[in-house]
Structures are given as C-alpha cells and as structure tokens.
Amino acid sequence: MLQYSPVFTGCPAVELAIRRLYESDDEHRETRFWGLVRGLNYALQMQTRVLVPVQLSGAKPQGEFSWAQDPIPPEKARGLSYWTLTTPKKIKMLPVFTRPEEADANPATLGLPMAELPLEQVMEETLARQDLTGLVVNPWGRSASLEKGLLKGLLRAPNPEDSPGEAQVRQGVQLAAQGQWEAARALFEEAAAAGCTEGVRRLANCCDRGLGGPRNRRRAMTLWKKAAAAGDVLAQIALGDRYGAGTARIPADPGKALMAYRKARSMAELELDITTWPVVCLRLAQSEECGVDLERTGCLLAEAVHGLHMLCREEKDPDACRELHAAAQAMERYIRKMYAGAAGLQEMLARLAEQANTDSLHFS
Structure with a gap:
C-alpha cells in the first residue's frame, strides 16, 4: 500500500530541514536551527515513523541483506533493545534513519535488524535512558544530532497563547462542522476585523462559496490576496485554485495557478x-x-x-x-x-x- 512511511516516502520534512543545515554559511545558523525544529515539530504532528536498529537474540548482521527495506512493525518491536552508537569521546547516541538508503549507507548498520517506530516514542525513550546523550538522525551522511535538551523542548513545549481572533476562528470552525454556516461566517468576520489572517481566509472561502451569506467572489479574491500577503499559505493556494478554475468572466490560467502554488510551497517550507x-x-x-x-x-x-x-x-x-x-x-x-x-x-x-x-x- 502506498503510504506515508520511511520505506515509501521517507520523512520529507525532517530531510528538508537537515539538508538546509548544510546549505548556508554560519551567519544563518540560527535560522537553520529553527528550521530543523519546525521540521521535527511537523514530523511529530504527522506521527512520523523512523527506522531504528534493534538487537535480536541470536540474530547476526547478514552481509548485504537489508532489514530496512522490510522493517519490524511497531507492534512486534515491543521490548526489543536498541542498537546504539558510541563516539570516540564515549558519548552514546541512538541512531535513527528516515529511509532505508540511509540505514544501509554504512556497513555498521547494513544487515542490522531494523524496527519502524514512531519518532515521538523513540524521543521519549531516549529521554528516559540515563546512558544516552540523545539521538542522531541519519548519522552516515548529512545528519542532525538531537540532544536531550532539544528533545525535551519538542515534546514538552506549552501550547502558544491565542492571538487576536484565533478563538473566534476555532469556534467558527466548530459551528461550520455542524452546518451552522451563518453563525460561523459571523465569527470569521469578527476574527478578520481583529486582524487574524486565518479569519480573513475563512471569510473569503465563505464569500466564494456562498456559505452563511451571499456569494461574492470579487470580495473573496480581495480577502484571499490580503491574507496571502500577510503570509497565509492556504489563502495563496486558494488564489491558485481560482486562477486554475477561472470564472464566467475570466478564463482559467494554469500557468498563473502553477506560479501561485509554487509561491505557496516557498511560504509553507518556512513554517x-x-x-x-x-x-x-x-x-x-x-x-x-x-x-x-x-x-x-x-x-x-x-x-x-x-x-x-x-x-x-x-x-x-x-x-x-x-x-x-x-x-x-x-x-x-x-x-x-x-x-x-x-x-x-x-x-x-x-x-x-x-x-x-x-x-x-x-x-x-
């Protein structure tokens, strides 16, 4: 089955963040670090799984055989001990891999049994072990070392406080899910007036589709452009959708739609x-x-x-x-x-x- 997993898709957000660690000079080190944090946060939101080398009693590495291509599933990996790396300075790290090619890139792990485990679980278990300093993602190439302080920050970070208008948007979404679009639209109006870009975009969606009030596609375009200019990725995508579909007065423009989607990708990669x-x-x-x-x-x-x-x-x-x-x-x-x-x-x-x-x- 085609699915989001290290065997099929890899862990694209983590890989992108790690690649960027190596693309800029030291002047942008802080920006690259926060990019890595955002990539890891996204991976946790997605309940991403990674490949972790494990130890099986009686099992020995089998030369060119790759366990990474057909890893042990989580339900069968309970209770297995992890295989760890020890640096020349006696620092012990847990290696994890985002895709089979990374696990098989070095004879040290090629042929080792591999389990496919949730990244969050692996982070929690690393924090719980006194003998580990942290974990290292893809140690054989472009890698990222995540010490316990960073892991704790990722797993224990408090939820951010609401910005003006966010509470109204959240309530409006709940009402919309119940089909109460008129009340939802009124809340999106309030959020937009408070300067909430998500409120502006959701109000634009209502205007475009005539939800909770009259359809007004001209106003929808104005609102989408306003939200997109303020950094709302989904508003930028909505602009691309409108360019691609066209209207009764304006013909579809696939090229303009593609440019809008590419801009949305550039915006989204930052977050x-x-x-x-x-x-x-x-x-x-x-x-x-x-x-x-x-x-x-x-x-x-x-x-x-x-x-x-x-x-x-x-x-x-x-x-x-x-x-x-x-x-x-x-x-x-x-x-x-x-x-x-x-x-x-x-x-x-x-x-x-x-x-x-x-x-x-x-x-x-």
Whole structure:
C-alpha cells in the first residue's frame, strides 16, 4: 500500500530541514536551527515513523541483506533493545534513519535488524535512558544530532497563547462542522476585523462559496490576496485554485495557478505545519509533478492523504475534509494507473477508502 512511511516516502520534512543545515554559511545558523525544529515539530504532528536498529537474540548482521527495506512493525518491536552508537569521546547516541538508503549507507548498520517506530516514542525513550546523550538522525551522511535538551523542548513545549481572533476562528470552525454556516461566517468576520489572517481566509472561502451569506467572489479574491500577503499559505493556494478554475468572466490560467502554488510551497517550507504542508503536497501532485515524475507524485499524494487524514481525525474542519476528499480521489486515480491489473488493486483501494473515511467517498 502506498503510504506515508520511511520505506515509501521517507520523512520529507525532517530531510528538508537537515539538508538546509548544510546549505548556508554560519551567519544563518540560527535560522537553520529553527528550521530543523519546525521540521521535527511537523514530523511529530504527522506521527512520523523512523527506522531504528534493534538487537535480536541470536540474530547476526547478514552481509548485504537489508532489514530496512522490510522493517519490524511497531507492534512486534515491543521490548526489543536498541542498537546504539558510541563516539570516540564515549558519548552514546541512538541512531535513527528516515529511509532505508540511509540505514544501509554504512556497513555498521547494513544487515542490522531494523524496527519502524514512531519518532515521538523513540524521543521519549531516549529521554528516559540515563546512558544516552540523545539521538542522531541519519548519522552516515548529512545528519542532525538531537540532544536531550532539544528533545525535551519538542515534546514538552506549552501550547502558544491565542492571538487576536484565533478563538473566534476555532469556534467558527466548530459551528461550520455542524452546518451552522451563518453563525460561523459571523465569527470569521469578527476574527478578520481583529486582524487574524486565518479569519480573513475563512471569510473569503465563505464569500466564494456562498456559505452563511451571499456569494461574492470579487470580495473573496480581495480577502484571499490580503491574507496571502500577510503570509497565509492556504489563502495563496486558494488564489491558485481560482486562477486554475477561472470564472464566467475570466478564463482559467494554469500557468498563473502553477506560479501561485509554487509561491505557496516557498511560504509553507518556512513554517512546515500539518494544516498547510499536506495541502501544498496535494497541489504539487495535481499540477507540476503529475506526469513528470510518477514516483514523486505518489510520495506527495501519500503525504497529503496521511496529513489530511490526521487533521480531519483531530479537528472536524470542513475545509480540511474537503481537501482530504480531493487527495483520496487523486490517490485513487494514481493507484488505478500505476497498478492496473494487479492482484491486490481492490484491497489497496479499500484501504485507501478506510483511511480517508469520509461519507462521500466511494470506490468501486
């Protein structure tokens, strides 16, 4: 099954953040560090799994055989001891890998048994062990060492306080999920007046679709542009959607839509958040990636479906559920194209429908 996992997609946000650690000079070290923190936060939001070398009684490394390509699942890895790295200075670190190629890049771990475990679980267990200084991500290439102070900050960080308008947006989303769009729209109006960019964008969505009040697409465009200029990624995506679809007066412009999506990607890469990045992945898969790099398209769709599924499960946000529906349909088309005639095709589609879990999805 095509899924968001170290074996199929890797851990794209973490890999991007680590790659950027090596791209700039020391002048931008602090910026790169916070980029890594955001990438790790996103990975925790996504309940990302990583590959961890483990010790099995009686098992010995088997030369060129790779456990990383077919790792031990979490439910079977309970109670297994981790294999650790010790530096020349006697510092002991737990190595974790974002994809099989990273685990197999050195003879020290090639052939070691590997378990696929949640990153959050691995962080918690590293904190609990007195003999470990921290963990190191992808130690054989471009790597990132995460000491216990950073792990504790990631896992124990308090929730930020609401900015003006955020409480109204949260309440409006809850009402929208219940179909009370008129009350929701009034709250989005309040949030927008308070200067909340999410409130501006959600109000624009209501205006565009005529939810809770009259349809006003001209006002929607004005509001989307205002929110996008203030840094709202989903507003920038909405602009791309409008350019791509066009209106009765203005013809569709796929090129302008693609440029808007690319700008959204640049904006989202600076934040890496589960509310925005999966939608960016979906738009990229639907536009520039589609038909050019089919493997990359599959990875983008897998991340989009997984992230939006996580978001819809935790927050009954109608906008996120609508995006999940689109992502699942795009993934269905991809699976039918890539695996036409395969024996397990219907099973894959059934599992996708179960993961998407929206009332309006039907797979034949």
